[in-house]
Amino acid sequence: MTFAAIAFVSLLLVGIPIAFVVGLVSLWLMFEAGGAQFLLLVPQRVFAGLNVFTIMAIPFFFLAAELMTASKAIDDIVRFADALVGRLRGGLAHVNILASAFFSTMSGSALADIATLGSIEIKAMETMGYDKRFATALTVASSIVGAIIPPSIILMLYASIAQVSVASIFLASIVPGLLLILLLMGLVVFLARKYDFPRRETRYTPREFMEISFNAALPLAMPIIILGGILSGIFTATEAAAVSVAYILIIGLFLKRTLKFSDIPGCLLRAGVMTSVIFMVLATANVFGWFIGLERIPENIASALIGVASDPLSLLLLIVGVLLLVGMFMDSGAALIVMAPILAPVAVSGGVHPIHFGIVMALTLVIGLTTPPVGPCLFAAASVSKLKIETISRAMLPFYALQVVFLLLLILVPEMSLALPRLAGFIN
Numbered sequence: 001m002t003f004a005a006i007a008f009v010s011l012l013l014v015g016i017p018i019a020f021v022v023g024l025v026s027l028w029l030m031f032e033a034g035g036a037q038f039l040l041l042v043p044q045r046v047f048a049g050l051n052v053f054t055i056m057a058i059p060f061f062f063l064a065a066e067l068m069t070a071s072k073a074i075d076d077i078v079r080f081a082d083a084l085v086g087r088l089r090g091g092l093a094h095v096n097i098l099a100s101a102f103f104s105t106m107s108g109s110a111l112a113d114i115a116t117l118g119s120i121e122i123k124a125m126e127t128m129g130y131d132k133r134f135a136t137a138l139t140v141a142s143s144i145v146g147a148i149i150p151p152s153i154i155l156m157l158y159a160s161i162a163q164v165s166v167a168s169i170f171l172a173s174i175v176p177g178l179l180l181i182l183l184l185m186g187l188v189v190f191l192a193r194k195y196d197f198p199r200r201e202t203r204y205t206p207r208e209f210m211e212i213s214f215n216a217a218l219p220l221a222m223p224i225i226i227l228g229g230i231l232s233g234i235f236t237a238t239e240a241a242a243v244s245v246a247y248i249l250i251i252g253l254f255l256k257r258t259l260k261f262s263d264i265p266g267c268l269l270r271a272g273v274m275t276s277v278i279f280m281v282l283a284t285a286n287v288f289g290w291f292i293g294l295e296r297i298p299e300n301i302a303s304a305l306i307g308v309a310s311d312p313l314s315l316l317l318l319i320v321g322v323l324l325l326v327g328m329f330m331d332s333g334a335a336l337i338v339m340a341p342i343l344a345p346v347a348v349s350g351g352v353h354p355i356h357f358g359i360v361m362a363l364t365l366v367i368g369l370t371t372p373p374v375g376p377c378l379f380a381a382a383s384v385s386k387l388k389i390e391t392i393s394r395a396m397l398p399f400y401a402l403q404v405v406f407l408l409l410l411i412l413v414p415e416m417s418l419a420l421p422r423l424a425g426f427i428n
Contacts, residue, residue: 004029018334019277023284029291042287049286050279053238054160059275060241061151064222064248065107066267069116071252071259073219077102078120080216083209086200090192092128096121096135097142097184101177104146105223106244109153110332110369110377113143118384129198134191136385137395140370140377141403142184147332147366148359149177150227151244153278154336154366156237158358161289161340166237167230168426172355172417176363176410187402218251231424281334289341302346312351316411319343320364327368331376335365355427359417360410367403370396 004025011021030038068074081098088094099121100113107113118139125135147154150170159166191197204212225247226240235243252259292298309315323343326335340361347357369377372393382389410416421427 004032012329017280018330018338019280019284022281022288022334022338026284026287026291030287033291033295041290045287045290046283049283052160053236054156054166055279055282057151057156057166057238057241058153058278059271060238060245061107061153062109062112062274063267063271064241064244065109065112065116066271067245067248067252067259067264068103068106068219070263070267071248071256073248073251073256073258074099074103074116074120076212076215077219078117079212080220082200083204083212087203088189088192089199090188090197091199092121092125092130093135093138093188093192093197094185096125096138097145097181097188100139100142101145101149101181102220104149104177105151105226106219107146110143110145110147110366111380113146114139114377114380114384118143118381122381122385128200131395132385133387133391133395136381136387136392137399138184138188139384140381140392140396141399143377144363144366144370144403145177145180145184147369148173148180148363150174150223151237151241152362154332154362155358157278157282157333157336158340158344158362159237161337162344162354162358164354164358165426168355168421168424169358170227170230170237171420171424171426172359173362174420175416176359176406179416180406183402183406184399187398191398218255219248222247278333281337285337285341288338292342298342298345299349301342302349305346306350309350313411315350316347316352316357316360319347320360320407320411323361323364324368327365328371329374330368331374332362332365332369335368336361353414353418353427355421356414356417360407363407363410367407370403371400 007028008021008025011024012018027039027042030042078095078099081095081102085091085094085098099117103113103117107116121139122132122135126132146152150173152173155169155173156166159169222244226244229235229240229243230237249259253261305315305318309318323339326339343361344354344357348354369375372378372389378389378392381392385392418427
């Protein structure tokens with residue numbers, strides 16, 4: 001086991017993709033534990049890792065985000081956000097946050113947010129007179145909203161691994177997601193007054209505002225359809241994802257006619273590539289998860305941690321510290337797939353509710369998306385803005401502070417994530 005741990009870290013440090021790292025280490029552990037007989041189980045576990053109806057939602061949500069981008073619906077969303085808050089001091093910074101929030105309800109991915117909106121938002125803010133470093137840092141900070149509000153990919157992964165209801169985990173994320181948006185906007189208000197950020201002087205006429213709102217109404221109705229359908233029991237999360245694809249196709253191809261049939265193959269290809277990355281990790285991680293369950297590793301870790309942390313709060317703080325370190329070196333999705341089978345049982349045995357733990361774990365790991373040395377969101381933003389990672393990281397300092405404060409608040413007040421699921425009857 002010690003050799004496997006050293007091999008795992010070493011392979012990650014030399015840049016081997018996480019799916020191959022987990023797969024190779026799992027093969028070694030299986031062979032060491034049971035020889036060739038255990039290796040015969042590997043194909044079964046790989047298939048079992050993907051033979052889960054819930055995770056079929058992932059490729060559909062990736063495709064929905066690609067189609068949304070290709071259909072130019074993003075432009076309507078950005079204009080609507082600008083019409084709402086653009087005239088405030090630091091208005092474009094608020095637009096950045098709101099546009100990310102709106103897009104997040106369709107994509108469920110922080111990286112998709114930066115890839116799609118980053119160049120638009122950073123360029124617009126720089127043209128308006130904002131410091132490029134601040135514009136880039138804000139784009140990175142606001143992107144993590146996409147990972148913790150429905151339909152979050154990382155929350156769907158957690159629901160599948162921890163065997164909790166997708167509807168309950170989506171409900172649990174609404175209040176924390178909205179609060180994070182408000183805190184980001186509050187920080188922008190403070191910085192706008194301190195540094196005298198620019199504001200848009202022109203006003204939209206009532207007619208223009210109505211036209212902008214009408215154009216944005218169709219794409220913004222999609223999250224209502226997704227959540228409403230899931231929570232009302234009309235369809236499952238996977239069926240909701242398929243409905244979202246059909247909805248965007250109808251809007252783009254027939255109603256607004258901003259999407260061409262020739263755009264669809266490219267969208268399918270990009271969605272397929274992103275899906276394959278997640279699914280390869282899921283497949284190999286299932287082998288790893290089966291082995292650690294066989295060896296009773298979660299129970300052993302739980303006994304050790306509960307011996308150190310005598311109450312749920314201290315246990316959760318201890319686990320969060322571990323996850324922050326992991327998140328600095330691993331992508332959030334991969335880290336959750338590897339760590340959730342180990343840590344979720346530990347947290348639950350220590351008295352932490354699995355839904356609350358899922359929200360805390362997701363937020364902790366997506367913070368890692370924005371932190372060096374590996375933070376994928378930092379690299380994506382650096383690619384868009386042409387700034388150095390170190391420059392963006394320094395500009396991120398106020399946002400790092402806000403993220404830590406928000407994370408502590410979420411840990412200390414579990415009802416932030418549990419109130420809505422309890423009202424909906426998911427928690428007795």
